[in-house]
Amino acid sequence: xxxxxxxxxxxxxxxxxxxxxxxxxxxxxxxxxxxxxxxxxxxxxxxxxxxxxxxxxxxxxxxxxxxxxxxxxxxxxxxxxxxxxxxxxxxxxxxxxxxxxxxxxxxxxxxxxxxxxxxxxxxxxxxxxxxxxxxxxxxxxxxxxxxxxxxxxxxxxxxxxxxxxxxxxxxxxxxxxxxxxxxxxxxxxxxxxxxxxxxxxxxxxxxxxxxxxxxxxxxxxxxxxxxxxxxxxxxxxxxxxxxxxxxxxxxxxxxxxxxxxxxxxxxxxxxxxxxxxxxxxxxxxxxxxxxxxxxxxxxxxxxxxxxxxxxxxxxxxxxxxxxxxxxxxxxxxxxxxxxxxxxxxxxxxxxxxxxxxxxxxxxxxxxxxxxxxxxxxxxxxxxxxxxxxxxxxxxxxxxxxxxxxxxxxxxxxxxxxxxxxxxxxxxxxxxxxxxxxxxxxxxxxxxxxxxxxxxxxxxxxxx
Numbered sequence: 001x002x003x004x005x006x007x008x009x010x011x012x013x014x015x016x017x018x019x020x021x022x023x024x025x026x027x028x029x030x031x032x033x034x035x036x037x038x039x040x041x042x043x044x045x046x047x048x049x050x051x052x053x054x055x056x057x058x059x060x061x062x063x064x065x066x067x068x069x070x071x072x073x074x075x076x077x078x079x080x081x082x083x084x085x086x087x088x089x090x091x092x093x094x095x096x097x098x099x100x101x102x103x104x105x106x107x108x109x110x111x112x113x114x115x116x117x118x119x120x121x122x123x124x125x126x127x128x129x130x131x132x133x134x135x136x137x138x139x140x141x142x143x144x145x146x147x148x149x150x151x152x153x154x155x156x157x158x159x160x161x162x163x164x165x166x167x168x169x170x171x172x173x174x175x176x177x178x179x180x181x182x183x184x185x186x187x188x189x190x191x192x193x194x195x196x197x198x199x200x201x202x203x204x205x206x207x208x209x210x211x212x213x214x215x216x217x218x219x220x221x222x223x224x225x226x227x228x229x230x231x232x233x234x235x236x237x238x239x240x241x242x243x244x245x246x247x248x249x250x251x252x253x254x255x256x257x258x259x260x261x262x263x264x265x266x267x268x269x270x271x272x273x274x275x276x277x278x279x280x281x282x283x284x285x286x287x288x289x290x291x292x293x294x295x296x297x298x299x300x301x302x303x304x305x306x307x308x309x310x311x312x313x314x315x316x317x318x319x320x321x322x323x324x325x326x327x328x329x330x331x332x333x334x335x336x337x338x339x340x341x342x343x344x345x346x347x348x349x350x351x352x353x354x355x356x357x358x359x360x361x362x363x364x365x366x367x368x369x370x371x372x373x374x375x376x377x378x379x380x381x382x383x384x385x386x387x388x389x390x391x392x393x394x395x396x397x398x399x400x401x402x403x404x405x406x407x408x409x410x411x412x413x414x415x416x417x418x419x420x421x422x423x424x425x426x427x428x429x430x431x432x433x434x435x436x437x438x439x440x441x442x443x444x445x446x447x448x449x450x451x452x453x454x455x456x457x458x459x460x461x462x463x
Contacts, residue, residue, distance in 0.1 A: 008186070009242035012033060012147075014261035015141075016185040022176050023130055024136040031268050035132050037415045038100055038139075039272030041275050042093050042110040042439070042441040043418035046433075047098050047426050048279070048345055050075035050093030054212035057355030058091035071122040072452040074400035074425055086170070086224040089115035090216030094420060097327050098279040098422065099216070102139070102269060103380055103405075105146035106155055107164055110274060114167030114365040117173040118221045128445030134173040135271055143269040145457060146239075148259040149252040152286055159251065160198025162215045167196040170223025178231040183238075190236035193247040195396065198334040206324050215258050223227040252387050275415060277404040279345050279422065283316030286383030288343070290399040291334055294387060297397075302338055304389050308366045310334060311384035313377070315372040334385075335362035371381025379407050412440075428458055 018025075026306055027035075049055035055075075062073055062084050069079035071089045080088070087149050093099050093111035100110040106431075106433065121131040127202050137431070147166035171192040172185070180188060202211040230236070240247045241257055248255035267394055287310050310330060312320070319423075320330035327333070327348045336370065337343055353359055375380050379401055387395040401407035402416075410418075416436050423432035435454040 002139035007243065008159070008239050010256065011257045011260040012186060012239045012241050013182075014264065015144075016182045016189070018261065018264045019137060019141065019172050019176055020180060020182040021183045022240045023133050024139075024385065025133065025265060027133065027136065027290070030426045031136065032132065033270065033412070034270055034409075035136050036439055036442060037275060037410070037412065037440060038110055038167060038270055038273060039114060039135060040133065040436065041100055041415060042114040042420050043435065044422040045094070045098040045111070045116070046074035046089055047432075048098060049092030050426055050457075052095040052349065054209045055092045055095040056134065057303070058088040058095075058212070058217060059210060062088040063325045065215045072449075072455070074118075074455045074456060075144050077456055082123045082228065083224050085122070085219055085338075086119040086174075087221035088116060090218070090220030091117060091212040092216075094212045096278065096279060097281045100273050100275050101282055102143050102273045103347075104151070104159040104272060105143035105269070106151040107142050107146055107169075108162050108215050108271070109139045109142045109166065111167055112163075112223065113142060113169040113173050113217065116227075117218040118179040118448070119224055120174040120227065124177055125447050125449050128448050128451075129443040130177060131448045132443045134177050137176055138169040138173030138332075139270040139273060140169075140264065140268060141172040143272075144260050144262065145169075147203045148248060148256050150254060150256070153254070158200045160200050160202060162242075163198035163219045164196045164251070166215065166219030167222045167226075169227045170174060170220045174224045174227035175230065178227055180227070180230060180405060186228050186238050187234065187236040188226055188230045188238075188320060190238075190240040191229060192223060192232070193240040195222035195226060198245075203319065208325065220455075221424075246303075253274070253325050272406045274402075274405040275418075277402070277409055277410060277418065278332055278343050278348065279327060279418075280343075280348055280460035281320055281323070281330075283312060283332040283381060284328065285383060285404070286381050286399045287312060287330055287403045288333060288337060289402045290383050290385035290397040291337055293397045294385060294395050296337075298395055299304040300387075300389060300395075304363055304391070305362070305365055306340070308334065308388075309369055309386040310366060311369045311371045311374060313375040313381060314370040314372055315375060316381055317368055321368050326351055329354070331364040331366045331368060332386040334366055335359045338362050339412055345378055346425060379405065379424050416451035420443040426457055427455065431458070
């Protein structure tokens with residue numbers, strides 16, 4: 001006996017119908033260009049993730065799973081099921097602090113959405129245009145679910161905002177590529193709700209392994225699992241966002257269901273998503289940005305510096321204050337930038353440099369100052385850097401909009417330069433350039449599975 005259709009709330013009806021038709025949704029040219037940037041940035045994060053411990057463990061785990069070769073593990077020759085590929089690629093994408101972030105919803109959309117969309121696009125041999133549209137949709141849903149819950153309250157309750165929003169974004173990106181209709185989309189969202197989970201203790205993960213799973217691997221895997229189960233005929237609750245014992249009430253004391261479908265097709269959340277200029281923790285970005293401005297604007301050497309004060313928002317300061325990982329430790333990163341005059345993917349991940357006498361000498365000059373004023377400032381995650389020179393002169397810069405954020409976006413050239421730095425070590429310079437160039441026209445690809453040839457490493461590296 002088929003159960004009677006339950007009442008469908010207006011936000012759920014609007015959202016599910018929009019998702020079901022998203023592959024035909026017209027996209028402005030500027031939005032397509034921004035999506036290319038985020039796809040490239042996430043693919044580059046996956047490739048570089050093969051060099052890091054969380055990524056290597058994810059690859060090794062996927063190798064043990066075997067099964068049907070439906071999709072690629074990026075940066076390797078390995079093919080596995082779509083679910084396992086999504087898990088591995090999600091962990092690769094957040095193997096460190098390289099991937100993008102959406103500040104208003106407190107999510108990292110790319111490391112969940114792009115791996116999920118890629119896995120199903122490869123399995124279904126979807127076109128590049130379909131893949132790009134699915135990615136844009138995934139960012140929209142990822143952010144809106146958290147906005148409906150209230151991301152700050154969600155985080156204050158120790159829920160992992162990144163994995164919750166990411167599961168819905170990954171599920172919808174995968175589901176639209178599987179051709180789910182509006183009714184199936186509603187069931188998909190219910191399966192996503194059942195799997196949306198996570199505890200914010202992952203900030204204490206000193207090796208970034210559980211964090212890579214929580215931010216990227218788990219939501220990507222769970223979203224693909226939800227989509228493929230519904231495509232296989234699984235049915236579920238028709239409106240998990242309203243009615244008795246619904247998802248929003250379970251996770252939020254004051255949910256705003258209207259945010260689920262607000263401005264769909266008009267406000268695209270990928271446009272409000274940040275791309276990191278440096279492969280380091282988000283709170284350190286503003287400090288490095290401010291220091292770069294001072295270095296570019298005044299001629300001084302390390303020997304000229306008497307002291308450096310770095311003002312960061314209180315919560316951000318806690319995250320990066322003498323952190324054990326070099327790519328998160330703001331004092332180390334500031335000292336490294338002053339010493340090398342530049343930062344690369346490999347230099348910020350070099351643990352040995354944390355014991356370099358030259359870097360340590362500069363690091364001893366740096367004081368981190370938690371700031372309640374900056375904690376309230378908008379846009380968020382600002383920084384003030386003050387340098388006192390031996391001559392008595394003082395230099396100060398306040399970064400309000402960090403380069404790469406939605407308020408100060410990077411150009412295509414900057415995004416591509418970052419991607420090349422991330423990928424050339426694993427792929428080689430020429431293959432890395434080929435992948436960058438392919439992403440410039442990704443929407444014209446007739447079959448996204450053909451992209452796998454761009455990230456297969458040369459013989460003798462990761463397999």
